[in-house]
Amino acid sequence: MLNVTNVIKNSYLVTTICALSPILIPSVGLFILVKVMKTFQKEHETLETLSVYEKRPGQAQRFLARVNKNFRWPTSMPEYIRRGTFMDITDNDDEEFGLEVGLNYLFFYNALDNGEFAEHKNEWVTVHKQRAVQYGQMYDDDSLSYILEVMPGAVQLPVDQTKLPRNPPAKMVTVQRVNNGNDYKVRVRVRRPSDGSIVLLPYDFYDVQYNNKLYSCVVDTGAPQTILPYYIRRTLGGKWGWSTHYKIAEGYGAPAVQYSACRMFDVSIGDNNNWTKWVQAKITVWENEPGDQVEYALVGNDVTDQLAYIQYMSREIHLNSWILEMNLDLLHFRILVVKLTY
Structure with a gap:
């Protein structure tokens, strides 16, 4: 009472x-x-309070077993980053790597709560093995890729939380369905350039590892970036080429967590008979178990714009070749006329 x-x-x-x-x-x-x-304040998180982040039974218990007994979320940690941290710490696909990433996030936000970055208000903090190892400006993708090779599981976050990385919002703008309703769908191939490993997504992909979650693969002119199922990252390896930033979906798929590549992957789309040429893109993937609001794998403008350009250039090359052939034929004709005249 x-x-x-x-x-x-x-x-x-x-x-x-x-x-x-x-x-x-x-x-x-x-x-x-x-x-x-x-x-x-609440003394600590419990199985009941952590159950809001669970996608499968037992995840909250696994989370508490991997953090300290009296765990409490840092006050400054945004909700979507809490979800991302929870998913990484309870991840069984790559337990050691996920735990390292999650614990580094917790270290950063606990330190932020304690005012430990007060002298670095306009800087980004690199955290590795629960230590602040570097202060400076935000890494570009090449630098981040190198850092993650030498310090796997490291995270870099801004002290000024208004500068947290974001992806541009996606809007569902697919072509009108015709015939049997499948004409707007495509098949997707993703290739890792470093070793040529390829993953293929059919028109309708069921992720059997996560309750047969269904993704229909579509070309979406309203999506600035290509966003595919987490299966792509899981199959090609969750470390190579992937940023450790959690990003929240804005527009279509909100509020699912997204992970973006910091290296180029090769992408090709096709139907039952043909495939386009490979183009390079820094793709994004959904979290491993997004909600029912995510029904699609989106092939965005980062891929389709390149394919349109390649097609245009191919037509230009074909046209130029035809003109060249015509000019050569005309030249041969003129030479023949000259010979006959003399």
């Missing part, structure tokens, strides 16, 4: 300290205030 007397006393104590803290020694006043405020 709620003890009204204690609530009144605690409220009075907080009010008194807030009023007196400016005239107290600042560090002492702040320390006391934090201590008092913590009495109103």
Whole structure:
């Protein structure tokens, strides 16, 4: 039962300290205030409170077994990053790597809560093995790829949280369905350039490892980036070429978590008979178990624009070749006329 007397006393104590803290020694006043405020906070996460992040039974228990017993989410950690951290720490596909990434996120946000980055407000912090190892500007993709090779599982995050990486929003704009309703679908191939490994997605892909989740593969002119099932990353290897940034879907698929490549992959689309040429793109994948709001694997403009350009150039080359042949034929004809004349 709620003890009204204690609530009144605690409220009075907080009010008194807030009023007196400016005239107290600042560090002492702040320390006391934090201590008092913590009495109103939840002590730690439980199986029940963590169940909101579960996609499968037992994940919350696995999470608590891999973090400290009295775990509590950092206050400054955004909700979608909590979900990404939970997924990585409970990941069984690559347990060691996922745990390293998740723990590095927790370290960063706990340190952010504690004011440890106060002197680096405009910088990005690189965290590896739960230590801040570098401060500076945001890595470009090439630098990030190198860092992740020498420090697997490292994360780089901005102290200014308004600068968190984001993907451009996707809008579903598929062509109108005709005939049997499948004409807007495509098959997709993804190839890792480093070793030539290829993964193929049929028109309708069922991820058997995750409850037969269905993804229909479509060309989407409203998607700036190609977004494919997590199966692509899992099959080609979750470390090589992938950023450790969690990003939240905006537009189609929100609020699913997304992972983006920091290296180029080769992509080709086709039907039952033919495939396009390979083009390069830094693809994105959905989280391994997105909600029912995600029904599609999207082939975006980053791929289709290149294919259109290749087709245009192919036509130009074909036309130029035809013109060249015509000019050569005309030249041969003129030479023949000259010979006959003389």
